[in-house]
Amino acid sequence: MSISFTNRPALVAYLTCGDPDLRTTREVALAAIAAGAEIIELGVPFSDPVADGPVIQRASERALKNGVSLDQVLDLAAEIRNKSEAGLIVFSYLNPILRMGMEKFAAKAADVGVDGALVTDLPVEEAAEYLRHMRKRNLATVFLAAPTSPDERLKRIVEASTAFVYAVSRTGVTGTRKELPEDAQKLVRRLREFTKLPIAVGFGISASEQFAAVGAFAEAAVVGSAIVQTIESNPGTEAQAVAEFIKQVIGLRSSVVGC
Amino acid sequence: MATASITKKRAVNLSRSLQLSKKAKGKGPSLVIQPGRFGPWGGRYVPETLMAALEELEREYERAKKDPRFKARLNELLKTYAGRPTPLFFARRLSQKLGGPKIYLKREDLLHTGAHKINNCIGQALLVERMGKHRVVAETGAGQHGVATATVCALLGFECVVYMGTEDMRRQELNVFRMRLLGAEVRGVDAGSRTLKDAINEAMRDWVTNVRTTHYLLGSVLGAHPYPTMVRDFHKVIGREARAQILKAEGKLPTMVIACVGGGSNAIGVFYEFIGDKKVKLVGVEAGGRGDKLGDHAARFRGGSAGVLQGTYSYVLQDEAGQIATTHSVSAGLDYPSIGPEHAWLADSGRAEYVAASDAEALDACKLLAQTEGIIPALESAHAVAEIIKRAPQMKKSDVVIVNISGRGDKDVGILRESLTLT
Numbered sequence: 001m002s003i004s005f006t007n008r009p010a011l012v013a014y015l016t017c018g019d020p021d022l023r024t025t026r027e028v029a030l031a032a033i034a035a036g037a038e039i040i041e042l043g044v045p046f047s048d049p050v051a052d053g054p055v056i057q058r059a060s061e062r063a064l065k066n067g068v069s070l071d072q073v074l075d076l077a078a079e080i081r082n083k084s085e086a087g088l089i090v091f092s093y094l095n096p097i098l099r100m101g102m103e104k105f106a107a108k109a110a111d112v113g114v115d116g117a118l119v120t121d122l123p124v125e126e127a128a129e130y131l132r133h134m135r136k137r138n139l140a141t142v143f144l145a146a147p148t149s150p151d152e153r154l155k156r157i158v159e160a161s162t163a164f165v166y167a168v169s170r171t172g173v174t175g176t177r178k179e180l181p182e183d184a185q186k187l188v189r190r191l192r193e194f195t196k197l198p199i200a201v202g203f204g205i206s207a208s209e210q211f212a213a214v215g216a217f218a219e220a221a222v223v224g225s226a227i228v229q230t231i232e233s234n235p236g237t238e239a240q241a242v243a244e245f246i247k248q249v250i251g252l253r254s255s256v257v258g259c
Numbered sequence: 260m261a262t263a264s265i266t267k268k269r270a271v272n273l274s275r276s277l278q279l280s281k282k283a284k285g286k287g288p289s290l291v292i293q294p295g296r297f298g299p300w301g302g303r304y305v306p307e308t309l310m311a312a313l314e315e316l317e318r319e320y321e322r323a324k325k326d327p328r329f330k331a332r333l334n335e336l337l338k339t340y341a342g343r344p345t346p347l348f349f350a351r352r353l354s355q356k357l358g359g360p361k362i363y364l365k366r367e368d369l370l371h372t373g374a375h376k377i378n379n380c381i382g383q384a385l386l387v388e389r390m391g392k393h394r395v396v397a398e399t400g401a402g403q404h405g406v407a408t409a410t411v412c413a414l415l416g417f418e419c420v421v422y423m424g425t426e427d428m429r430r431q432e433l434n435v436f437r438m439r440l441l442g443a444e445v446r447g448v449d450a451g452s453r454t455l456k457d458a459i460n461e462a463m464r465d466w467v468t469n470v471r472t473t474h475y476l477l478g479s480v481l482g483a484h485p486y487p488t489m490v491r492d493f494h495k496v497i498g499r500e501a502r503a504q505i506l507k508a509e510g511k512l513p514t515m516v517i518a519c520v521g522g523g524s525n526a527i528g529v530f531y532e533f534i535g536d537k538k539v540k541l542v543g544v545e546a547g548g549r550g551d552k553l554g555d556h557a558a559r560f561r562g563g564s565a566g567v568l569q570g571t572y573s574y575v576l577q578d579e580a581g582q583i584a585t586t587h588s589v590s591a592g593l594d595y596p597s598i599g600p601e602h603a604w605l606a607d608s609g610r611a612e613y614v615a616a617s618d619a620e621a622l623d624a625c626k627l628l629a630q631t632e633g634i635i636p637a638l639e640s641a642h643a644v645a646e647i648i649k650r651a652p653q654m655k656k657s658d659v660v661i662v663n664i665s666g667r668g669d670k671d672v673g674i675l676r677e678s679l680t681l682t
């Protein structure tokens with residue numbers, strides 16, 4: 001398994017695992033992949049999600065009420081991997097990984113067929129130990145780049161990243177926004193000076209126009225809160241609703257790229 | 260009072276693995292190891308968007324430290340606005356009643372706004388001015404840091420937003436009104452246990468969104484580097500004064516210094532100048548709450564283990580899966596699941612000892628100090644008083660103890676009225 005992007009922009013779909021339960025997350029993930037998602041970000045619920053807006057906060061709370069742990073998220077990844085070759089990235093805050101132990105985390109992630117991880121509150125300066133274990137297991141390490149990151153930091157971020165770099169479209173927490181800020185394009189342009197890695201743009205992308213617009217300057221677009229919101233709003237028919245939503249989001253893709 | 264040895268072993272193992280990461284320095288691609296570590300503890304664990312702001316703050320603080328004009332302005336405000344130096348008061352009747360050592364109280368409760376918090380707020384506010392920012396966000400538990408922040412923002416003309424858990428707003432409603440009166444906006448936080456930790460999460464979300472114009476005026480020795488170091492430096496004055504005052508009063512150093520520990524800012528402030536005086540025992544008192552079960556207390560050294568919360572690596576109350584536990588304390592200011600990383604280091608190295616006092620012990624201590632000395636301490640500070648009540652009978656008459664009274668109890672009168680029966 002390795003990460004590659006076929007369409008432009010490729011759709012990266014974020015899911016909070018265990019919201020509303022792990023079985024539904026598995027169904028939603030498979031439905032999302034069938035609908036065109038190329039990478040699934042498996043969000044690990046955390047009690048104190050400082051980088052997340054209200055939608056993902058609520059989803060984390062629901063998942064934690066069910067007692068969902070990092071260990072269970074990795075078991076879920078194994079089930080998805082049995083049925084699909086799509087890219088799987090674990091998206092977590094540091095503490096659950098620290099608690100499991102970085103070595104054990106990397107070992108299990110590799111065993112279950114996860115491709116890599118992104119740790120929201122682990123900047124590159126603090127990541128040496130993490131990188132060592134992830135490299136040993138041949139797992140991708142994706143880091144965040146922010147509009148506020150100066151060039152020296154962008155250099156370090158791309159050096160530590162493999163598979164792709166995650167460009168945060170704007171300052172702020174996760175959540176949908178109507179417009180794609182200029183920050184995003186500027187940041188991607190700055191990143192290109194330092195790397196040939198593909199770039200995924202995330203934070204705030206919820207509509208087909210925004211999604212298609214990202215394709216003009218980046219390889220992939222991450223859709224998170226809008227999918228989690230769709231799950232929240234469609235109890236009982238989550239998988240079907242997410243599949244329809246994804247088809248609609250990527251609907252404009254071919255026409256825009258063609259012009 | 261003993262720290263759980265299994266927990267401690269786990270912490271040391273984790274810290275060892277982090278130390279290894281320092282050795283791996285050469286192997287990585289231009290990865291720099293940051294300062295801001297206390298032994299293995301501390302560090303800087305935040306989303307990338309905040310990293311540049313933390314680097315800017317660190318640079319500005321380093322420059323300000325060396326700037327005589329900054330120091331002069333800070334000292335002037337501490338003296339003429341906050342009311343420093345604070346007295347070191349010999350508590351004669353309390354000492355007699357307990358029948359042990361001579362007990363001195365460091366009166367941080369006499370400062371403007373009613374607690375030590377103003378020391379740090381003035382320092383950081385002057386940095387905000389230097390950085391050319393005009394908006395300040397802060398978290399508050401008991402409301403003391405929120406009031407001190409609202410105060411310095413009024414003084415220097417900054418826009419001020421204070422995040423506060425709705426549970427804390429309920430139990431500290433007078434402070435909520437004080438903040439609003441001072442021109443600050445108080446935003447209630449309804450997540451989690453609706454206390455200090457949840458207020459910090461929300462303040463961080465505001466900061467990450469408005470980082471270009473906004474400074475996060477963090478109120479304790481918590482969070483990512485440089486906060487634990489910088490906030491400690493702004494509170495060092497407590498111990499510096501106390502050390503000189505006790506030498507003058509007694510002609511010798513104290514046997515022991517006692518302070519309550521939430522995040523740990525008043526404790527590190529009063530301890531710091533004594534760390535080199537190896538014979539001076541340093542005792543931090545955590546919130547023992549209503550019991551030993553996870554969720555019923557905030558005694559990180561009793562039930563916590565190594566973890567990362569809100570930017571720093573320290574002892575954290577958490578479950579087996581690394582989810583942060585809820586906490587309980589009668590005092591909102593101690594009601595927090597992690598502890599300043601420098602305290603983690605002082606505990607590991609054995610330089611300071613950490614114990615806990617229960618809600619009931621703190622309430623009793625509050626009443627005793629009120630009725631023997633005419634001083635109503637904050638419920639936070641009452642935890643430190645509770646510890647000297649326990650220890651005094653075993654100590655010698657020739658011993659001298661300093662108890663830091665970090666704040667006054669006016670804000671707690673509502674809770675005290677509900678909890679105490681007066682005859």
